[in-house]
Amino acid sequence: MPELPEAETIARGLHAAIAGQRVQRVRVHREEVVEPMTPAAFRRALTGRRVQSVSRRAKWIVASLDDGARWVTQLRMTGRFTWNPPSALRTEPHLSISLLLDGTQGGGVLRFYDIRRFGRVWVLDPAGWSALDARLGIEPLSREFSRRSLAGLLDGSRAPLRNVLLDQKRVAGLGNVYANEACYLAQLDPRRLAQDLDESEIERLHRAIKTVLRSAVERRGTSFSDYRDILGGEGEFQNDLEVYGRSGEPCRRCGGAIARIVLAGRSAFFCPGCQH
DNA sequence: CCCCTCACCTGATCGC
DNA sequence: TGCGATCAGGTGAGGG
Numbered sequence: 001m002p003e004l005p006e007a008e009t010i011a012r013g014l015h016a017a018i019a020g021q022r023v024q025r026v027r028v029h030r031e032e033v034v035e036p037m038t039p040a041a042f043r044r045a046l047t048g049r050r051v052q053s054v055s056r057r058a059k060w061i062v063a064s065l066d067d068g069a070r071w072v073t074q075l076r077m078t079g080r081f082t083w084n085p086p087s088a089l090r091t092e093p094h095l096s097i098s099l100l101l102d103g104t105q106g107g108g109v110l111r112f113y114d115i116r117r118f119g120r121v122w123v124l125d126p127a128g129w130s131a132l133d134a135r136l137g138i139e140p141l142s143r144e145f146s147r148r149s150l151a152g153l154l155d156g157s158r159a160p161l162r163n164v165l166l167d168q169k170r171v172a173g174l175g176n177v178y179a180n181e182a183c184y185l186a187q188l189d190p191r192r193l194a195q196d197l198d199e200s201e202i203e204r205l206h207r208a209i210k211t212v213l214r215s216a217v218e219r220r221g222t223s224f225s226d227y228r229d230i231l232g233g234e235g236e237f238q239n240d241l242e243v244y245g246r247s248g249e250p251c252r253r254c255g256g257a258i259a260r261i262v263l264a265g266r267s268a269f270f271c272p273g274c275q276h
Numbered sequence: 277c278c279c280c281t282c283a284c285c286t287g288a289t290c291g292c
Numbered sequence: 293t294g295c296g297a298t299c300a301g302g303t304g305a306g307g308g
Contacts, residue, residue, distance in 0.1 A: 074302085
């Protein structure tokens with residue numbers, strides 16, 4: 001389940017692998033991955049372009065191209081990149097896109113796989129990129145993400161805290177794993193209405209979001225099921241999970257059993273003993 | 277506007 | 293053994 005730390009790890013790996021290289025060939029194996037673009041338009045926009053840099057915005061991978069366009073990828077549930085030495089482009093199960101890149105370091109083949117086919121890959125002009133960027137909320141690891149800004153995002157919301165943390169228009173980049181982990185770290189019940197948090201609870205939540213995301217980035221993400229980096233490596237944060245996927249297991253703080261409930265159709269995990 | 281539910285997908289797992 | 297039901301969750305559309 002790629003969230004911010006997984007996207008960050010992939011973006012860093014891609015930057016190291018392909019920054020400065022030129023796109024020689026593009027194959028779109030499954031048309032829906034570029035919708036609403038057509039495969040022909042996607043190939044045209046990417047072929048011959050030099051990749052200047054690769055970074056991350058929320059859960060999106062963003063590559064800047066030498067003509068000012070952005071090549072963006074939304075991994076959704078099972079999207080995955082692989083980077084391998086140059087070879088002929090071939091079809092494979094679950095393979096959505098293949099790119100042949102060439103550069104001074106020899107180039108290679110970048111492949112995008114997506115078992116569940118939710119992922120999307122587009123090339124956006126500056127206006128298209130601005131529109132996408134504008135509908136995403138604040139970056140939780142940025143300087144701008146202050147206690148005050150978090151308070152503003154929670155204010156007036158009658159939704160459960162866990163649901164608000166999943167809303168990409170407010171804080172961008174948290175998914176179900178890190179939203180639940182942040183609530184645990186802040187010792188806040190995920191069912192609490194966002195608008196009911198007091199000043200000190202917001203301060204705890206703010207610190208918890210930063211802490212959990214920073215350590216997950218440091219650990220190269222959570223390989224709970226499908227997630228791998230571009231060289232096939234697993235993250236390590238699954239060993240640090242306190243509540244996600246641990247229903248019935250003992251809380252490492254109080255020893256009580258971790259509970260699982262459903263909020264807005266998604267599992268929420270928490271410790272009834274120490275989250276209030 | 278706000279919040280919730282559902283659909284989109286496939287593979288893993290579970291019960292019979 | 294096989295088969296159907298269920299579950300996993302990021303996101304956008306639609307509805308109350």
